[in-house]
Amino acid sequence: xxxxxxxxxxxxxxxxxxxxxxxxxxxxxxxxxxxxxxxxxxxxxxxxxxxxxxxxxxxxxxxxxxxxxxxxxxxxxxxxxxxxxxxxxxxxxxxxxxxxxxxxxxxxxxxxxxxxxxxxxxxxxxxxxxxxxxxxxxxxxxxxxxxxxxxxxxxxxxxxxxxxxxxxxxxxxxxxxxxxxxxxxxxxxxxxxxxxxxxxxxxxxxxxxxxxxxxxxxxxxxxxxxxxxxxxxxxxxxxxxxxxxxx
Numbered sequence: 057x058x059x060x061x062x063x064x065x066x067x068x069x070x071x072x073x074x075x076x077x078x079x080x081x082x083x084x085x086x087x088x089x090x091x092x093x094x095x096x097x098x099x100x101x102x103x104x105x106x107x108x109x110x111x112x113x114x115x116x117x118x119x120x121x122x123x124x125x126x127x128x129x130x131x132x133x134x135x136x137x138x139x140x141x142x143x144x145x146x147x148x149x150x151x152x153x154x155x156x157x158x159x160x161x162x163x164x165x166x167x168x169x170x171x172x173x174x175x176x177x178x179x180x181x182x183x184x185x186x187x188x189x190x191x192x193x194x195x196x197x198x199x200x201x202x203x204x205x206x207x208x209x210x211x212x213x214x215x216x217x218x219x220x221x222x223x224x225x226x227x228x229x230x231x232x233x234x235x236x237x238x239x240x241x242x243x244x245x246x247x248x249x250x251x252x253x254x255x256x257x258x259x260x261x262x263x264x265x266x267x268x269x270x271x272x273x274x275x276x277x278x279x280x281x282x283x284x285x286x287x288x289x290x291x292x293x294x295x296x297x298x299x300x301x302x303x
Contacts, residue, residue: 057155057199057200057224057302057303058200058300058301058302058303059086059134059158059159059160059200059300059301059302060134060298060299060300061085061086061134061272061298061299061300061301062085062134062298063083063084063085063290063295063296063297063298063299064085064267064271064272064273064294064295064296064297064299065083065084065085065086065263065272065273065274065275065286065289065290065295066084066085066086066087066088066227066252066254066272066273066274066275067079067082067084067086067087067088067274067275067276067279067286068088068227068254068274068275068276069088069089069090069091069138069162069164069204069276070111070276070277071090071091071102071110071111071112071113071167072110072111072112072113073111073280074087074088074089074090074091074138075089075113075125075128076089076125076126076128076129076135077128079129079133079135080129080132080133081283082279082283082286083286083287083290084286085134085272085298085299086134086135086136086160086272086301087129087133087134087135087136088135088136088137088138088162088227088274089125089126089129089135089136089137089138090113090122090137090138090139090162090164091112091113091138091139091140091164091167092113092115092118092121092122092125092137092138092139092140092150093112093113093115093118093139093140093141093146094118094119094122094139094140094141094146094147094149094150095118095141095142095143095145095146096118097142097143097175097176097177098118098140098141098142098146098172098175098177099114099115099118100175101140101142101169101171101172101174101175101177102114102140102171102172104171105169105171105172110169118146119146119149119150119153122137122139122150122153123153125137126153126154126157126159127157130157130158130159131157131158134159135159135160136154136159136160136161136162136202137150137153137154137159137160137161137162138162138164138204139161139162139163139164140164140167140172140175140177140178141177142175142176142177144190144191144194147161147163147191147194147195148194148195148198150195151195151198151199151201152198152199154199154200155198155199159199159200160199160200160201160202160224160301161195161199161200161201161202162201162202162203162204162227163181163188163191163192163195163201163202163203163204163218164177164178164181164204165178165179165180165181165182165188165203165204165205165214166178166179166182166204166205166206166227166229167179168206179206179208181214182205182206182208182210182211182214183208183210185210185213185214185217185218186217188203188214188217188218188221189217189218189220189221190221192217192218192221192222192223193221193222196221196222196223196224196303197222200224200301200302200303201222201223201224201303202223202224202225202226202227202252203215203218203223203225203226203227204226204227204228204229205218205226205227205228205229206228206229206231207228207229207230207231207232207238207241211228211241211245212241212244212245212248215228215245215248215249215251216248219248219249222303223249223303224250224301224302224303225249225250225251225252225271225272225301226245226248226249226250226251226252227251227252227254227274228241228242228245228251228252228253228254229254229255230242230253230254230255231255231256235256236256237255237256237262237266238255239253239265239266239269240269242266242269242270243269243270246269246270246271250271250272250301251270251271251272252270252271252272252273252274253266253267253269253270253272253273253274254274254275254276257273257274257275257278258275258278260288260289260291260292263275263289263292263295264292264294264295267292267294267295271299272299273289273295275289
């Protein structure tokens with residue numbers, strides 16, 4: 057399994073925002089749909105998150121809703137699907153969808169909202185690296201698999217076990233208190249395998265700094281402020297290089 061990216065830029069998932077229609081507006085080499093919720097427990101958690109004012113994708117039938125979004129983008133852009141699930145079955149079903157449509161599944165071990173942690177998804181998986189590795193081992197047999205992590209005490213261990221279990225990449229949100237980025241963390245994980253560096257990528261200068269320690273560079277909120285943000289980053293020869301993901 058392999059996916060050829062036309063450049064080293066990644067549009068990171070934004071829950072309630074990154075639909076297929078939205079993602080097709082940007083020239084990032086890889087666009088990540090979602091985050092989506094693949095089973096009933098994760099969807100119930102999402103509904104509680106929405107009730108307190110955060111954005112989420114809410115589908116009556118989670119798997120059908122995810123497949124409809126995937127079908128809209130397949131063949132048009134290289135894509136991944138960021139997904140949460142409280143059960144292995146949810147991840148396996150999404151892995152089957154992305155395999156059939158030529159995409160990537162990105163296991164969400166990142167979201168820190170208490171509702172998702174209570175449902176044993178999002179950051180809960182990062183804090184239980186062996187459980188995360190078990191999920192990766194199962195789904196990577198079916199589809200190209202990435203993992204989204206956030207800076208934390210078990211981040212490096214989770215990345216190491218995820219790569220060992222078959223992850224094609226780790227996407228790390230390296231946020232540190234004060235709104236800064238832990239570039240040393242990104243560099244450590246890059247030594248373990250293909251790494252997407254995320255956080256503080258809000259200018260060409262910061263994107264090129266991230267590209268020195270990561271294989272791929274992701275941004276999200278910056279494009280909400282400037283829809284041409286990725287176009288500007290492609291002025292960098294390094295960021296404009298193609299890249300192959302395989303597993």
